[in-house]
Amino acid sequence: MGDPMASAGASLNADATPALIEARDMTKHYAGFSLQDVSFTVGEGEIVGFVGKNGAGKSTTIKALLGLIGLDGGSARMLGRDARELARGSAAALKERIGVVFDTVSVPGHLRVRDVARVMERAFTSWDARAFDRLAHAFDLDGAKQVKELSRGMGMKLSLACALSHGAQLLILDEATAGLDPMARDEMLDRLRDFVAEPGRAVFMSSHITSDLERIADRVLCIDEGHITFDLAKDEITDEMGIARCRVADFERIAASGFIPEHELRYRKNDYGIDLLVPDRFAFSERFPNVPVDRMTIDDYLTLTLKGGVR
Helix, strand or coil: CCCHHHHHHHHHHCCCCCEEEEEEEEEEEECCEEEEEEEEEEECCCEEEEECCCCCCHHHHHHHHCCCCCCCEEEEEECCEEHHHHHCHHHHHHHHCEEEECCCCCCCCCCEHHHHHHHHHHHCCCCCHHHHHHHHHHCCCCCCCEHHHCCHHHHHHHHHHHHCCCCCCEEEEECCCCCCCHHHHHHHHHHHHHHHCCCCCEEEEECCCHHHHHHHCCEEEEEECCEEEEEEEHHHHHHHCEEEEECHHHHHHHHHHCCCCHHHCEEEEECCEEEEEECCHHHHHHHCCCCCEEECCHHHHHHHHHCCEEC
16 A cells, blocks of 8 residues: 555645645644644645544644634645735735635624625625526525524535635635535535536535545545645545455455555454455455455545554
8 A cells, every 4th residue: 555645745746737725834733732744735626525533633724724823834825825815904816716615604694695695795806696696596595584594504505605606716615514414415516516627626625424525526635633644536545445354364364465565554353353454455356355355435444544453
């Protein structure tokens, strides 16, 4: 299995597409927690999923990218500009090119849905009222309702409609699909796919719902205890890797064979045997045809990488 950190480094040096996000060695210290040397890029046309357990550093990373907190070291660039500019009043043009959807609705709750457009029109010079109206209709948003009366799903649809109606090139979503029913999530994911189909756009989304990322992400970036632990193409995880369901004797035989280098053996014991991370499930099946091997999921990979044992 390739070195995940090598993959992370490779993404920084890739010249194939322009970087809409470029984080370099971002460091932020708090009492009891540090974001440490976080580096990655998000290129044009990419949907990058950002994963990690609660408290791992996802929200801190997003706040740093949006200029909401200052860094103690390193840098962040958004659309080619220093992210610190986003905290300044003079960065209105840059802010218009970035759409943000947090896990709570940022529109004042007393407003009626039909009045949101007028407020946004004053905030964004590039506000597209027709685009907002089309999205509001497509999302079945009731114009007469106050924002505070909307369900979570409808509130997230409203936030996404706003983010997609001021000419943004880059969307940042922080757990925006959490708590949505399956139909609402499907609709939101479809909109994100449509968004990146246009040239010069990208999406960076944190999510605990890894099945969503399996559907639409190009890459998966994981943070744990303030450090990036892997940055991999989603297809490398789901299409190439596997999870072998081993008996103890099978595991010992595989470990002794050298098929997987000893320092890369990642496994987890269960009531029935041992689950083993396999870097190439097709080659593994040829070498060990009597050991069942399943398709890897992002959840499985996270569990084995972050919680599994290392030989």
